[in-house]
Amino acid sequence: MEKKSPLQLKNISMTFPGVKALNNVSFTAHQGEVLGLVGVNGAGKSTMMNILGGLLQPDKGSEIIINGESVKIKNPRVAEDLGIAFIQQEVAAFETMNVYENVLASDFDKWRKNRSPFLNKKAMKEEVRKHLATLDCYIDVDTPTHSLTVGEKQMVQIARALSQGGQILLFDEPTASLSDHETQKLFEIINNLRTQGYIIFYISHYLDEIFEMCDRVVALRDGQKTGEAPISEINKEKLVDMMIGHFVETTERKNSRDKDDIILRAENITGVKFPRNISFDLHKGEILGVWGLLGSGRSELFNTLLGFDKMVEGTISFNQNGELCEINHKDLYQHVGYLTEGRHHNGVFLDMTIAENITSSDLDRFASKGIGILNNRKEKEESRKYMKQVNVKAVDENMIVSKLSGGNQQKVIISKWMLKDPDILFMDEPTKGVDVGAKAEIQNLIFDRSEKGVSFVVVSSELEEIMNLCDRIIVIAEGKLVGEVNRDDFSKEALMAGIVKQEEKVENEQVQVG
Amino acid sequence: MVLDRIKFFGQRNKQLLGMLGAIAVMLLVLSISVENFMTWTNITNLLAQVAPIAFMATGITFVLITKGMDISGPAVMAASSVIAVAFITSFKVITAVHLISGCMILLLAGGFFGFINGLAIAKLKMVPLVVTLSMMTVATGLATVLGGARGLPTIPSAYANFFNKYTVIVMVILISSALDFLLTGTSFGRKVYYIGNKEETARISGINTDNVILIVYIICGICAALAGIVNVAIISTARASMGPQSQILDVVSAAVIGGVSVQGGKGRVRDACLGAFLIVGVNNVMNLIGVSDYFTTLIKGSIIIFAMGISSFRQFYFSRIRA
Numbered sequence: 001m002e003k004k005s006p007l008q009l010k011n012i013s014m015t016f017p018g019v020k021a022l023n024n025v026s027f028t029a030h031q032g033e034v035l036g037l038v039g040v041n042g043a044g045k046s047t048m049m050n051i052l053g054g055l056l057q058p059d060k061g062s063e064i065i066i067n068g069e070s071v072k073i074k075n076p077r078v079a080e081d082l083g084i085a086f087i088q089q090e091v092a093a094f095e096t097m098n099v100y101e102n103v104l105a106s107d108f109d110k111w112r113k114n115r116s117p118f119l120n121k122k123a124m125k126e127e128v129r130k131h132l133a134t135l136d137c138y139i140d141v142d143t144p145t146h147s148l149t150v151g152e153k154q155m156v157q158i159a160r161a162l163s164q165g166g167q168i169l170l171f172d173e174p175t176a177s178l179s180d181h182e183t184q185k186l187f188e189i190i191n192n193l194r195t196q197g198y199i200i201f202y203i204s205h206y207l208d209e210i211f212e213m214c215d216r217v218v219a220l221r222d223g224q225k226t227g228e229a230p231i232s233e234i235n236k237e238k239l240v241d242m243m244i245g246h247f248v249e250t251t252e253r254k255n256s257r258d259k260d261d262i263i264l265r266a267e268n269i270t271g272v273k274f275p276r277n278i279s280f281d282l283h284k285g286e287i288l289g290v291w292g293l294l295g296s297g298r299s300e301l302f303n304t305l306l307g308f309d310k311m312v313e314g315t316i317s318f319n320q321n322g323e324l325c326e327i328n329h330k331d332l333y334q335h336v337g338y339l340t341e342g343r344h345h346n347g348v349f350l351d352m353t354i355a356e357n358i359t360s361s362d363l364d365r366f367a368s369k370g371i372g373i374l375n376n377r378k379e380k381e382e383s384r385k386y387m388k389q390v391n392v393k394a395v396d397e398n399m400i401v402s403k404l405s406g407g408n409q410q411k412v413i414i415s416k417w418m419l420k421d422p423d424i425l426f427m428d429e430p431t432k433g434v435d436v437g438a439k440a441e442i443q444n445l446i447f448d449r450s451e452k453g454v455s456f457v458v459v460s461s462e463l464e465e466i467m468n469l470c471d472r473i474i475v476i477a478e479g480k481l482v483g484e485v486n487r488d489d490f491s492k493e494a495l496m497a498g499i500v501k502q503e504e505k506v507e508n509e510q511v512q513v514g
Numbered sequence: 515m516v517l518d519r520i521k522f523f524g525q526r527n528k529q530l531l532g533m534l535g536a537i538a539v540m541l542l543v544l545s546i547s548v549e550n551f552m553t554w555t556n557i558t559n560l561l562a563q564v565a566p567i568a569f570m571a572t573g574i575t576f577v578l579i580t581k582g583m584d585i586s587g588p589a590v591m592a593a594s595s596v597i598a599v600a601f602i603t604s605f606k607v608i609t610a611v612h613l614i615s616g617c618m619i620l621l622l623a624g625g626f627f628g629f630i631n632g633l634a635i636a637k638l639k640m641v642p643l644v645v646t647l648s649m650m651t652v653a654t655g656l657a658t659v660l661g662g663a664r665g666l667p668t669i670p671s672a673y674a675n676f677f678n679k680y681t682v683i684v685m686v687i688l689i690s691s692a693l694d695f696l697l698t699g700t701s702f703g704r705k706v707y708y709i710g711n712k713e714e715t716a717r718i719s720g721i722n723t724d725n726v727i728l729i730v731y732i733i734c735g736i737c738a739a740l741a742g743i744v745n746v747a748i749i750s751t752a753r754a755s756m757g758p759q760s761q762i763l764d765v766v767s768a769a770v771i772g773g774v775s776v777q778g779g780k781g782r783v784r785d786a787c788l789g790a791f792l793i794v795g796v797n798n799v800m801n802l803i804g805v806s807d808y809f810t811t812l813i814k815g816s817i818i819i820f821a822m823g824i825s826s827f828r829q830f831y832f833s834r835i836r837a
Contacts, residue, residue: 346714
């Protein structure tokens, strides 16, 4: 019984037009274990999950064996019947419906009262409470889903997987949008499920999480399995080696810029809600970090500064020909690049080619005077040049962007702003959802450009990354500037200090009001 | 090598090839079922008949690619025509100068209606369908009022003589080719596609999306006015009923059959014009074979659903491969 292995994957291959996404991958998942699936973007992890979830059909010769029987997962419904449940990266829920309706959304039919069209709501709620209780999660089943936190929504999703009788749970980057506290909670639940004998797949870019959670890891690279080992037998270096084959080193930042020439001065920037009264200077060639917790108004600061959100108050000055003079949003944007946080929401044109995406930041450069006839050949040549510089992995510049992996899409956006060659590049979470290799590449690019005099303003949730990257970090909380730390004084404590102080203040105010 | 290039062209122009195939089938049916169909007169007549729908389909292609909608086309066409004809016939002696300035006024009026639509949609962020629905009603009302109870007098035959069927055919080919190039070969056109694909991204990329959308609706208005120029030549006057509101169905179907996506971001003027040819052609086939009007609408509707079905299926199929 001990050695029974209910899920076996044999020689899984998957061919997309022009790419072999998976090549003869075989491994086994045992009951009651958390199996980590690691690999860089485009290694084939998502493809593997999509095959298990029934969204993709593998090539001939692939075999999936569950409980000793060979199965074909033709569509998501079949996957569900086999007990495979997918907990997605971006939490998907019916926002306007209640918790219990969400949990049982996939089989309302079971809950009809005596085959009448009416639903037995009492029994439904009871059932949902039961599932939530196994997760140690006691939210009211009548709450509308949109009022839940991201973490709670994820619990709802897990409860839904359990209610479908799921035996094999696939977690794809489950902690990407969770707070530290919620992450801990999730880990407890996963541990709990492990002891109950579920098979759990765990995909994450955070290596620490892999080491904390998983019993065993399978590493993929370019569609091939490059390693498989119990987690206790390997260390971080070994794992990274399995994932990328070579170790990409991040160069150390040489802090050599003289502090005289200010390129941008923001004074009293105030938006409708956030930010509140933020002022800062940005020097030429400097990498300025903006650090704060989720929801502290970091993205709002960028949007307000660049004129996408309404600026209630504040002045912006920009260095033109050696003199700081006041500038409006529109003129400022001529000199600025803006890499946003929501890649799919406002970062790329998904259904257009790589070349068309890259040239969108400065299209007029490729247009003739007058009616603006586009020079397609020049457009493609330039795109190729930047794809090479930023190391975008693709067949050619005519490839549709939606076919690229997340990391490569991010690199396309970076190429796009490199092409515009701005004086200042605002980056909101530049390495979100990007693998270790690409992360290092992106950091090196930022260093390289800043040496050439481009200034950067970077938001990142990862403390280590922001401390490695920046010359100076400003700390914001509740939309206010609460601290500034120079590179020599970087430490987690120094960065957190301002935030803690601010939170205590807010708590005290609330106590007084209460 | 040559084969490869043909294959590549075919892959990139599936829509065009499909359209040409459908048109060939239609012409084949016509030439078999109707005696002496393939005469120069018949073909040129058919082409000239396509013109108004083709112009309006050209305009709406721009709008649809930005994910917008403009159903005021026929009404705007009628209103602009009535304004122009009222202007021309207000003179006792009508000379060529009056006719030419009349045409200018017609185009300006169309552009102005489009400008109002665009202003409401781009700057005030109103819903395109609601804005253009109101514009349709307003324009029809305006045409009725200006047209008067007894209708406008006719204009000199010199106008119709100048805008004969050959002129009209040349106009359609030249103008739609020019607009096709504007869409596919210039930076303005590229921006239209950017907006249709993802407006937010376009804005972040530094594109003045409001202005582009405004211009797109002006183009749509002017295209409706061009259809007006042709229609005035046919009836030698103008009245509100020359642009029945139901005609917008033919216009939108022409574009959709031509592969213009209602979800934005896809399509070409060239294919939309071929779609117009197909729609008008099917009308003619039915007429000539002697099918009753009721059946004609039924069959036309089925063709549209079929065309949209194919394009959705294609999208569904490819999205599965990509996922």
